[in-house]
Amino acid sequence: NAGVTQTPKFRVLKTGQSMTLLCAQDMNHEYMYWYRQDPGMGLRLIHYSVGEGTTAKGEVPDGYNVSRLKKQNFLLGLESAAPSQTSVYFCASSYAVTEAFFGQGTRLTVV
Amino acid sequence: ELKVEQNPLFLSMQEGKNYTIYCNYSTTSDRLYWYRQDPGKSLESLFVLLSNGAVKQEGRLMASLDTKARLSTLHITAAVHDLSATYFCAALSGAGSYQLTFGKGTKLSVIP
DSSP, rough: OOEEEEOSSSSOOOTTTEEEEEEEESOOOOOOEEEEEEETTTEEEEEEETTEEEEEOOOSOEEEEEEEETTTTEEEEEEEEOOOEEEEEEEEEEESSSEEEOOOOOEEEEO | OEEEEEEEEEEEEEOOOOOEEEEEEOOOOOOOEEEOOOOTSEEEEEEEOSSTEEEEEEEEEEEEETTTEEEEEEEEEOGGGGEEEEEEEEEEOOTOOOOEEEEEEEEEEEEO
């Protein structure tokens, strides 16, 4: 099983550029999450989804959009990247109240 | 809004010693999780605590949950260097929200 796979693993963007991060899970999980991790801040929830076609805002949603058109995929979009969005992004998925499984992370640098 | 606080945020301990990491959460949640993260790596699930009084143990680590006090603890027994990592607790809000909220993490360094 691949588990949770994030694409890409690394990316450098210029300010104002856009990009989409892809998260794919093969565990038939209902819940999926996008987090960003910054030094000293722990993991902060950006957006999450409790099922196909549904999304909700987390703690730090500004500047990001998401879509969950298929159950196995959760996309995170940056429409106009800013240096403040330089971070490590993690996707996670879970089935109901069991533990969340994490992808390997995407290291994004905005210059 | 569910908030999760861990303490301490940094912990340096000698091999062979015992210590406890504390995790407090602000609103009702009976789902508490502990994760481990090594530098530059993803998060690995350690424990899932689903009810009041739950206790789980794996090797030198033991986690417990007190939902009335809104407190979970991660106890380390006779620390070894391999336990050096950052440990996160996370709580799941319910009532249709299902946000999984993390603490800031405890960076543990076990020194000889």
